[in-house]
Amino acid sequence: MLISEGMQPEIVGMIMGASGLATLFVRFPIGILSDVVKSRKIFIQFSLLLPLITWPIAYLEPNATTLYLAKAADGFTAATWVLYNILFIRYFDKKDAPAAVALLALAGPLGVFLGNCIGGVLIHFFDKNIGYFVSSVSALLALILTFRIKEVHDAARAPTLKACINSAKRQLADRSVWFIGLLATIVILVPFATRDTLTPIYAQQLGAKAGILTLLSNVHLIFYALAIALCSSVFYKRLGLVKTAVIGIILQVVSSIGIPFTSNMYLIYIFQAIAGFSFGMAFAVFMSLSVVNTVEDEQSTRMGLFQTIYSVGMFIGPVAMGLMLQHINLSSGYLMIGALSVIAAFLTPMAARSVYQRQSKAAIKSLQQLSTAQARGYANKL
Template sequence: MNDLKFKRGLLGAITIFFWAAQYIYLPFLTPYLLSLSLSATAVGIILGAYGFTQMMLRIPLGIAGDIVQKYKLFIIIGVFLAGISSIIIMLFTKSIIILIIANGISGIASATWVSFTILFSSYYDDSDGLKAMGKLNMFLNMGVLFAYVLGSLMIETLGFNALLITRFVFGVVGCILSFFIKPETTVKKTNVNWQSLASVMRNKKLLVSSGLCAVAFLILYATVFSFTTSTLKEIGANGFQIGVITSLFSIGSILISFIGTNGANKLGSKNMIWISFLLIAVYCAGISVSSSVWIFFPLQFLCGIGGGMLASTLMGMVIKNVDMERKSTAMGVYQSIYGVGMTLGPILMGFLVQYTSKLSSFLCMTLISLACMVFTIVSYQSVFGVAVEKKLDKEIPLQTTETKG
């Protein structure tokens, strides 16, 4: 038991350092890139590179992990890449191509997250799989929140490069800790192969859940994780305020994980999805017309609740609607599909900001979110069926979710 506690604690600590490295600079990246006189479209492409490499590599890395069964190796590589990409950004900030490559490398790091989840779940019984993911996601959000708070305190006095150096330090510490992971002896086969992939890709429920998550991530990566921060900068917010406001998204997601099992879950999965899209739409609409920094505080918190509830519900639906032997394959497909949204969101938003206006751009995201809300209300029963909804209402615990990967 003590050995299991050590394994869980060690991987939890590595997870905190890993995601702290990935997030400490994120709220300030878009304003920083725009300060280099880059166009909004160029900034969107640079930010979209993060999701693109994840989209391309989630499934191949899952298959590779199943073949070699060396999850420790993938974790070491992932944490190392998270740190080294910051040095590349710092040294080559004037080259758009290098910036795209650097953010793509950061995406490769996040693509190794599947190895974290598989290894951590092996420390629990099969019946405790959702409990394991809940705890791992708790470590993830601890790292994100720590990064946001520290970044907020550092940015005004030490500048953006100090965040990149801190990110590198986090990566180095996490990488060193990763070498102490004991060799995998109890990890079970993930059943990720091309045959199971083809079978999973015919699952309509999985595809609809993944598609909704992809659209949600498109909106969130177009706003929360990219152009919301530049909008804040334009209306006079300082670095500390930007960091605090960004933190409220994570706080909202963490809060919904605590009240979800006994509270929001009673709404039913259908209602949770459409209400989440409504909250995100309110957030986008509010930002489109807001000229005060202070309005962003409640809006960001509200979006965190909506985003956290939506992503956790959709992830639970993927788990519940796929046979046991294909769950890992399903998660690989799910993560790859939502990577499409992470890629296209910043690119689309950058194009809209450059060629229309901030108002039109955020209103466009509002309409997309409302369209998903209507689709859920109208089509949920025909896709998932009433019986599935009742089962989900009883069994899916809310978890905080990975907002960057």
Template sequence: MAAVERLGDEITPAEARGRLGSSRFYFLGIVFLFWFSSYIYVPVLSPYVEHLGASYVMVGAVLGVYGLMQILFRLPIGIGSDMMNRRRPFIYLGLIASGASCLLFLAGAHPGWALAARAVSGIAASAWVVYSVMFAGYFPKEEAGRAMGMLQFTTVIAQLTSMMISGYMVEHWGWNTPFIVGGIVAAGALLLAFRLPEQQLEKRNAIQLKDLAGVVKEPLLVRVSLLSVLAHCVLFITMFGYTPNQALYIGASKESLGWLTLAFMLPHAVATLYGSRLFGRWLGDRGTLVLGFAGSAVFTLLIPSMPTLAALCATQIGNGFMQGLIFPLLLGKSVSGVAPFKRATAMGFYQAVYAIGMSGGPFVAGWMSAGYGLRGGFWLGAVAAGLAALLSWVWIREAGASGKQSRMKRQGAGR
């Protein structure tokens, strides 16, 4: 009913639902373009930086600064959006920064420019906090899980589409092509975003910082945030990190990196949209997380021993599916039970914390790869996934048990 009131008192409920549906798909279109511009160069990023003459340590720094900037910016952006009671300016920020990062990659053929460009792209990704809560605002609170599934699926499809053509463009038109296309797409998305109406949030008294501070003390939020650190550590060591280097190391061409991307992202998209719900019914949240993390540990450990591109793609099919089980579950749990006017803060905390994995994972993996070869980084990813499987078994069970105890206490008090 609240959705109808936001859309106006002079229209019927059916018309209101139609407009709301149109708003959702318009917003998802902007989301698609945002991630397309941000990920079009990701499959060739680490080979590109290595091509510029950087060491594995420098490659790790370029990959890791993306997460570092999100550690610094995501929570302030979430708090700022909640306190201003506005979403749209931060949507603009993400698109402008995404386009600017592509321009910086074009500024010079030195690893330092790549480092600066990837740092700006980290600021762009920090705005994802607001994208997430704004899209959740198009749905009733009880449909937050459905909203996050749609958002995650759109993200994965955008990443798949852009990353599939990245290697082909480099092979045929040179290293700079993905950066040029990414900048053009970001500019187009910004023009579309100017027509995006500001979301009408519930009118409240001015929100004080102290009102938002308690959000970051929620036990479930803290636990799923730490699990997401490990999940993103694995993701940014493997497909978004060093797996393309491994493919080139065993003799694959740059153009064939598209097949590697497809092998990971297609099952990842399927698992994101359907896997969590299906396995959740069979295994529950804890069982699904344990399966996803344990499976990812196995497939990550196998990566450096694969002798051919086809065998390497087989590990990516498994890894993509297993990681696709994890992310929607953790994302949905991060805002479950949080009041709408505090959701950007909760999401900002969640995304700032998991950015530690995006930053620290590839940086430490780069250091290990310098000492032990690429296999050292993949060993680190496998250990991180295995640890997350163990923590999921312990923490999710404890969260369920404590919730059951709380319900029993409330029932006893009622008697």
């Protein structure tokens, strides 16, 4: 729609990347503040108010500024995803946290799938801008549902501001979370650069209309959800986390390089399906690794930092593709994505080792502290 209204590709890239930029600045502070305030629900509720305000404004006055603000509001709302993760994994044992994160990740593609379907129907039968209200209405429904959330707080164990700051410092100094976050940035850059930016433009150049563009996005989402569903139940058990991620990233390379070298829409559908499935495999692993054996009091902070890091990919992907479209060509964008994915595939085993080494060091430190405490207790008895 933006391209058809005459906006330059780099402006389109900036608008599409606005949500990623917003989450980049908000996710980490939200994780810390929610621990200090001792409430996650209030942040979720506030964030859901923003799409209720900004998208109706974009509908009444659609231009680059209002659309950028509306996308940024969506990004702020998405930034609270860290809080959804933490609230959700509290329903599971600590050892089941990776599988719980992968399970909750199904909500993402399901929500986007429904949004695409409803938006596609509205755009087809009514005015194209009417689709903006899908975000507002879904935010309203989610806001109503938040009143069913019951938070349980242990005042004695609730972290203080000083404790949260110390926790943030520990996480910022942890190289493993930066390593995992960097690779997740590359992995999430792929769908934001291709599925949400390059592929719709390329399909439109081939003559695709709104219905086809919606179907293309939904094919990606369906196979993304399928891969995530299989991660915790099949791939993790049979392949392990590292092999699951590496295979997923290799498939991302195949799908990225394949699309610009065919004009056959059926082949593009196949590559889009591979792209969705591969993204689900790789991204679920990095989400799981981000919370493996993290103490409960630091889960919000660590997840917030991890999601902040990979938000860079959500912003850079569309912006970089917009610039490449404007100054080079469409195929170069796909090839650049493929090259980055190859690098990520080689670095993934090293990143996983850094996480497991961190766990081993933490376990040894805990044993040392326990031994010291036991020795002191024995001495006191003597």
